[in-house]
Structure formats: C-alpha cells, structure tokens
Amino acid sequence: MCNAEGIDKKLYDDKFNTLGKPRIGLSDDKITALKDPFYPLKPKAKEGEAQVVVDKTFDLQLRGILGDKVKLNEAWYEIGDYIGSYQVVEIKENSVLVADGDNKIELKMNQGKKNVIISYK
Known part of the structure; x- marks a missing residue:
C-alpha cells in the first residue's frame, strides 16, 4: 500500500x-x-433521618420477605436478630434495614428491574 502514489512511507x-514508546498515564x-462510577453518591440524609451507607464488602443477600421475617443468604431472621455484628432493624415491603452501630445498610429485593411480589388468594 505504501508503494501507491502520493503516500509518504x-x-x-x-x-x-x-x-512502541512507553506512554505516561495516571499513577x-x-x-x-x-x-467508582457504578456506586453513585447517595444524597445526604435530612436532619433526623438515619443515613444508609452502601458497604461494597457486605456479603448478605436478601432472598425473601415473609410477614415479619426475612431470609438473608440461607437463613431466616426477625427484627432484633443478629447476623454477625449486624442487627435486623426494620423490615419493609421490599427491603430490610440492618445496622452495626451507626453503620446502616438497606438490602433491597429485586428480580431484574421488577420487584418480586408474591400474592395468594
């Protein structure tokens, strides 16, 4: 291709x-x-509200909510129960709040983009 007319080899x-030369980038x-762009900052809590912090190393997964009990990983818990150093503080319709002192984490139950809703008659 470089032998074509008008091309400067x-x-x-x-x-x-x-x-081939080393490039200088960020250290x-x-x-x-x-x-991390995949963990956007959450708005600050209003005065009197508890601030919920997302802990990336936290390994509990919310598997189910049934009445006043929640299934975290493979075990069922109630309000006041401890999972390691975390205590189940509040159970909502689609989430559960666990706390370790002032550190609070809200676990949400989702299936894809839709909340899981189980109804019976």
Missing part, C-alpha cells in the same frame, strides 16, 4: 514507532483514588 513509520495511587 516515512510519515507512517514515524507514527508506528511512537506507538497507581491516582487510579485507586478515583470514585
């Missing part, structure tokens, strides 16, 4: 040679300091 050689410290 030296120009392309220079561009390809620059690709590892700056990369780890970046905020």
Whole structure:
C-alpha cells in the first residue's frame, strides 16, 4: 500500500514507532483514588433521618420477605436478630434495614428491574 502514489512511507513509520514508546498515564495511587462510577453518591440524609451507607464488602443477600421475617443468604431472621455484628432493624415491603452501630445498610429485593411480589388468594 505504501508503494501507491502520493503516500509518504516515512510519515507512517514515524507514527508506528511512537506507538512502541512507553506512554505516561495516571499513577497507581491516582487510579485507586478515583470514585467508582457504578456506586453513585447517595444524597445526604435530612436532619433526623438515619443515613444508609452502601458497604461494597457486605456479603448478605436478601432472598425473601415473609410477614415479619426475612431470609438473608440461607437463613431466616426477625427484627432484633443478629447476623454477625449486624442487627435486623426494620423490615419493609421490599427491603430490610440492618445496622452495626451507626453503620446502616438497606438490602433491597429485586428480580431484574421488577420487584418480586408474591400474592395468594
């Protein structure tokens, strides 16, 4: 292709040679300091409201809610029960609030984009 008329081979050689040179980017410290775009900041709680914090290392999964009981991972719990250092504080229609002192986490039950609703007659 470079033998075609009007193409400067030296120009392309220079561009390809620059690709092999090390490039300077962000340092590892700056990369780890970046905020995760998949965990957006939540608005601050209003005065008198408890602030719910998302803990990425928290490994409980809400599997089900039945009346005043919730299934977290593979076990059933009631308000006041402890799961490790976390205590079940509140059970809502589609979520449960667990707390470890001032650290509160709300676990929501979702199936895809739709909430799971079980009704019976």
